[in-house]
Amino acid sequence: MSAHTASDTTGERGKDTPAVVIDSVAKHFAEVHALRGFSAEIRYGRLTGLVGPDGAGKTTLMRIMTGLLVPNGGSVTLAGLDVVKDNDAIHIVSGYMPQRFGLYEDLSVMENMRLYAQLRGMNADQHTDIFESLLEFTRLGPFTKRLAGKLSGGMKQKLGLACALMARPEVLLLDEPGVGVDPVSRQDLWRMVQELTDEGMAVVWSTAYLDEAERCESVLLLNEGKLEFDGPPQELTDRIKQRSFRLTGVSDERRAVLSRALDLGTVGDGVIQGDAVRVVLRDGAGREEIDALADEAGAKLEPVQPRFEDAFIDLLGGGPGGTSALADRMDVVELDSDIAVSCKNLTKRFGDFTATDSVSFEVSRGEIFGLLGPNGAGKSTTFKMLCGLLKPTEGEAHVVGHDLRRATGAAKSQLGYMAQKFSLYGLLTVRQNLEFSAGVYGLEGAVKRERIDEMIETFDLKQYLTTSPDSLPLGFKQRLALACSLMHRPPVLFLDEPTSGVDPITRREFWTHINGLARKGVTVMVTTHFMDEAEYCDRVALMYRAKLIALDTPDALKHTSRSDKHPDPTMEDAFIHLVESADMEDEARADARAAA
Amino acid sequence: MNSETNKTSAGAVPRGQANREQASHKFDGRRLLALVHKESLQAIRDPSTILIAFVLPVVLLFLFAYAVSLDVREVRIGVVLESDTASAQSLAAAFAGTRYLKVTPVRDRREVTDLVVSGKLRGFVVIPQDFERRLASFVAQPLVQVITDGSQPNTANFVANYAQGVVQTWGAGRRASAPPAPIRLEPRYWFNAELESRRALVPGAIAIVMTIIGTMLTALVVAREWERGTMEAIMSTPASVAEILIGKLLPYFILGMLATLASAALAIFVFDVPLRGSLLSLLTLSAVFLIPALGQGLLISAVTKNQFLASQVALFSGFLPSFLLSGFLFEIDAMPTAIQAITYLIPARYFVASLQTVFLAGDVWAVFLPNVAAMMAIGGFFFVIAKHKTRKNLEF
Numbered sequence: 001m002s003a004h005t006a007s008d009t010t011g012e013r014g015k016d017t018p019a020v021v022i023d024s025v026a027k028h029f030a031e032v033h034a035l036r037g038f039s040a041e042i043r044y045g046r047l048t049g050l051v052g053p054d055g056a057g058k059t060t061l062m063r064i065m066t067g068l069l070v071p072n073g074g075s076v077t078l079a080g081l082d083v084v085k086d087n088d089a090i091h092i093v094s095g096y097m098p099q100r101f102g103l104y105e106d107l108s109v110m111e112n113m114r115l116y117a118q119l120r121g122m123n124a125d126q127h128t129d130i131f132e133s134l135l136e137f138t139r140l141g142p143f144t145k146r147l148a149g150k151l152s153g154g155m156k157q158k159l160g161l162a163c164a165l166m167a168r169p170e171v172l173l174l175d176e177p178g179v180g181v182d183p184v185s186r187q188d189l190w191r192m193v194q195e196l197t198d199e200g201m202a203v204v205w206s207t208a209y210l211d212e213a214e215r216c217e218s219v220l221l222l223n224e225g226k227l228e229f230d231g232p233p234q235e236l237t238d239r240i241k242q243r244s245f246r247l248t249g250v251s252d253e254r255r256a257v258l259s260r261a262l263d264l265g266t267v268g269d270g271v272i273q274g275d276a277v278r279v280v281l282r283d284g285a286g287r288e289e290i291d292a293l294a295d296e297a298g299a300k301l302e303p304v305q306p307r308f309e310d311a312f313i314d315l316l317g318g319g320p321g322g323t324s325a326l327a328d329r330m331d332v333v334e335l336d337s338d339i340a341v342s343c344k345n346l347t348k349r350f351g352d353f354t355a356t357d358s359v360s361f362e363v364s365r366g367e368i369f370g371l372l373g374p375n376g377a378g379k380s381t382t383f384k385m386l387c388g389l390l391k392p393t394e395g396e397a398h399v400v401g402h403d404l405r406r407a408t409g410a411a412k413s414q415l416g417y418m419a420q421k422f423s424l425y426g427l428l429t430v431r432q433n434l435e436f437s438a439g440v441y442g443l444e445g446a447v448k449r450e451r452i453d454e455m456i457e458t459f460d461l462k463q464y465l466t467t468s469p470d471s472l473p474l475g476f477k478q479r480l481a482l483a484c485s486l487m488h489r490p491p492v493l494f495l496d497e498p499t500s501g502v503d504p505i506t507r508r509e510f511w512t513h514i515n516g517l518a519r520k521g522v523t524v525m526v527t528t529h530f531m532d533e534a535e536y537c538d539r540v541a542l543m544y545r546a547k548l549i550a551l552d553t554p555d556a557l558k559h560t561s562r563s564d565k566h567p568d569p570t571m572e573d574a575f576i577h578l579v580e581s582a583d584m585e586d587e588a589r590a591d592a593r594a595a596a
Numbered sequence: 597m598n599s600e601t602n603k604t605s606a607g608a609v610p611r612g613q614a615n616r617e618q619a620s621h622k623f624d625g626r627r628l629l630a631l632v633h634k635e636s637l638q639a640i641r642d643p644s645t646i647l648i649a650f651v652l653p654v655v656l657l658f659l660f661a662y663a664v665s666l667d668v669r670e671v672r673i674g675v676v677l678e679s680d681t682a683s684a685q686s687l688a689a690a691f692a693g694t695r696y697l698k699v700t701p702v703r704d705r706r707e708v709t710d711l712v713v714s715g716k717l718r719g720f721v722v723i724p725q726d727f728e729r730r731l732a733s734f735v736a737q738p739l740v741q742v743i744t745d746g747s748q749p750n751t752a753n754f755v756a757n758y759a760q761g762v763v764q765t766w767g768a769g770r771r772a773s774a775p776p777a778p779i780r781l782e783p784r785y786w787f788n789a790e791l792e793s794r795r796a797l798v799p800g801a802i803a804i805v806m807t808i809i810g811t812m813l814t815a816l817v818v819a820r821e822w823e824r825g826t827m828e829a830i831m832s833t834p835a836s837v838a839e840i841l842i843g844k845l846l847p848y849f850i851l852g853m854l855a856t857l858a859s860a861a862l863a864i865f866v867f868d869v870p871l872r873g874s875l876l877s878l879l880t881l882s883a884v885f886l887i888p889a890l891g892q893g894l895l896i897s898a899v900t901k902n903q904f905l906a907s908q909v910a911l912f913s914g915f916l917p918s919f920l921l922s923g924f925l926f927e928i929d930a931m932p933t934a935i936q937a938i939t940y941l942i943p944a945r946y947f948v949a950s951l952q953t954v955f956l957a958g959d960v961w962a963v964f965l966p967n968v969a970a971m972m973a974i975g976g977f978f979f980v981i982a983k984h985k986t987r988k989n990l991e992f
Binding site: 066067068088091092094095096097098099100101102103104105106107111114116118120121123160165459506 | 623626627629630631633634637638641642824825826828829830831832833834835836
């Protein structure tokens with residue numbers, strides 16, 4: 001078997017010849033089963049989504065397809081070549097873009113491209129036309145001399161794509177190309193991939209974002225190493241046709257309504273969407289209960305288009321209930337002032353670089369306040385200043401009345417902080433983690449014991465007390481992290497990308513707790529890159545290039561981007577619209593300056 | 597396929613049969629060249645590489661040439677003169693006259709004890725009140741008392757022995773005024789006539805510098821590829837493992853040779869170390885030493901795949917053994933037998949011996965050949981394991 005046969009067959013292959021044949025493939029690492037043996041086919045001229053939450057086995061399958069891992073059972077053929085036996089040829093017919101940026105940050109855009117061209121057997125000097133077309137395709141033309149490390153997240157991904165496309169592979173494998181990419185650049189990536197599939201290339205796009213799945217022509221839905229669904233995404237959403245509803249006119253009571261709806265036996269899943277509540281009924285359930293609830297709350301119930309995420313949750317048997325055992329135990333938070341968090345002209349400079357530029361806002365008690373923005377927009381810096389982890393260069397910030405510049409300690413005792421990726425101590429047991437965080441916040445004696453026992457009971461952690469947090473199931477890990485940050489009953493809770501890398505069911509449970517806490521008057525500050533999660537927020541602040549470019553309710557933000565093309569814009573559409581108009585304003589200002 | 601018509605898209609890339617055939621070759625010179633070019637660019641752009649390859653050697657050589665000295669010179673001692681006789685005075689003068697000791701003369705031993713305690717003196721010699729009586733006595737009894745600072749054993753030994761020597765020479769001188777000694781000893785030191793330790797240390801230091809570049813730098817740069825995920829991307833291209841590894845090592849081999857040349861120039865022109873052998877043999881020996889050094893670095897990074905771990909392992913398995921067990925600083929003959937056996941596994945041992953020979957003695961191929969064979973054997977061993985540990989996939 002050699003490369004010849006592969007390229008010979010490509011001439012007459014049709015859209016129906018499989019590009020990749022997965023035959024009961026299984027893979028385990030020590031005790032962990034990454035892939036549990038399933039079969040599927042991936043076709044040419046089509047964008048196939050490899051969809052599933054983190055840990056579902058997507059990357060493992062990608063690496064097997066590109067010949068970097070050897071399956072323990074079953075086989076995979078790519079473009080007619082066995083990934084194990086014809087390993088060398090696989091690297092010729094496939095282009096692979098790993099999840100982590102795999103290019104050299106200390107080489108320029110052009111140097112990286114030349115390297116990959118030469119590694120793929122092309123003479124870089126003879127094929128200047130290829131370079132030009134790739135640069136035009138990726139719109140990287142103006143940046144050829146820039147070091148890859150200095151590119152933005154989106155441009156890095158485009159460069160990765162350009163390098164993977166060198167010598168034109170037959171199958172293009174993209175592992176989570178949408179991660180760390182702002183919605184604008186993501187739009188660009190979709191456009192490029194669309195062009196490639198139109199030309200007959202097979203493209204596999206792996207993603208944990210379920211909204212990305214809807215854009216794929218065909219989807220392989222993975223969960224815990226099993227193939228849950230194989231087919232067009234529409235086919236899956238059709239299964240829950242006429243089971244998705246929206247409750248409108250409940251704006252002030254929406255959290256209470258959601259909580260009650262989720263506790264109904266007939267409701268399988270529900271989320272907040274701006275001012276409305278969106279619910280999905282269980283298979284075969286009647287409308288009676290939800291109708292009754294709508295009547296009682298004075299809400300209007302209207303059927304809506306089902307989404308892929310709804311269908312995924314339904315496939316897994318529905319989300320958790322609507323009552324937060326945690327929030328039930330909390331006392332209602334009373335504050336002297338209605339303003340829990342505020343900042344004025346908050347600015348942070350690192351040398352010449354301004355990370356946060358004169359940001360001001362106020363957050364009221366019991367509000368869920370979202371901070372959104374592309375990578376590097378300054379949201380983490382702003383967040384860190386508000387929790388007292390960074391000192392502002394200029395401006396002031398207050399948490400529950402404490403000035404963060406002077407009374408950092410006092411302010412910190414009033415806030416709970418849950419860092420990205422949970423930041424639990426893997427070498428301590430679950431109980432020791434709880435004890436540590438109680439100790440850190442100065443709890444002692446009977447109070448400390450009481451609180452810890454309470455957390456163990458609320459979050460059902462008893463069975464895991466002596467294990468390490470590393471070996472906990474994801475959902476429990478998140479519960480533990482939340483328990484640790486709430487040990488001292490803070491009136492303000494800071495959540496930094498709390499749900500990144502978490503499956504949708506665990507995210508539902510998380511938001512049930514957050515909604516419950518907000519109803520008890522806890523103020524919640526949250527950063528997220530899940531656009532649909534911004535919908536849970538009362539208000540959203542959008543940061544771009546260190547500046548606050550928009551601050552409003554999710555519905556109002558969506559409203560600004562409404563057009564004939566997008567009559568019902570999503571949060572992502574709104575985001576793109578706002579960022580683009582900020583760009584246009586900047587350009588207009590630059591032009592005006594140039595004219596003057 | 598409409599790739600030919602769609603000019604703006606990536607589809608314009610031709611899919612020539614030639615490309616594919618060439619790409620499927622197991623070993624391809626052009627791919628190797630591309631990898632070497634990439635690695636060289638990275639090495640040049642990384643300031644730490646230049647620091648390790650060119651600044652560190654200069655610092656090390658200066659340290660070994662000036663700060664580290666195994667020669668004992670001008671050791672500060674006290675001489676307590678409790679007797680005032682002419683012979684006692686003349687013995688004290690003999691102490692003061694040697695260039696190896698720097699004498700503080702006192703009358704009372706209490707004055708010097710404090711100075712020894714505070715470390716200002718390394719010891720003292722007491723010429724006792726009854727010196728004349730002892731001198732005249734026929735019974736063998738010590739003439740003087742020597743007190744030394746045992747917290748620095750080497751210096752203490754030196755002071756004790758040397759004081760003994762001064763007394764004996766002095767005694768011999770007194771008798772010499774009578775009949776002349778029948779035999780005169782005149783020692784000659786070969787290769788390093790002035791017995792300057794710098795001349796032996798500087799060539800040895802080159803071995804340390806080469807270990808740092810060969811083992812530590814290589815271990816770090818390969819581990820960096822694993823850590824940053826660039827290895828995964830490279831492995832998904834048609835480049836073979838051999839190309840990837842050679843592409844990685846070649847630039848550092850050249851860097852190592854350049855650093856050797858620079859160190860040798862420094863040694864010869866700045867530190868006055870003679871190069872009695874030829875430059876060619878020096879370079880040949882260095883090139884051979886780079887085989888085990890690079891092989892070890894490669895093996896470390898292939899196993900650890902993590903920069904921090906790689907640097908620690910390189911430090912303990914590469915740098916420290918070359919420093920302590922190569923015979924560069926501590927003579928192997930003086931080590932316990934078990935440790936001596938271990939030194940045979942340290943490639944730097946063979947290199948230090950060869951370097952000292954090529955600098956101080958000349959081209960003695962009888963010395964070089966066994967050393968070259970040993971370095972090649974160790975290097976080959978490292979490479980075989982490293983190649984075995986680096987497969988073209990991400991399986992462990």
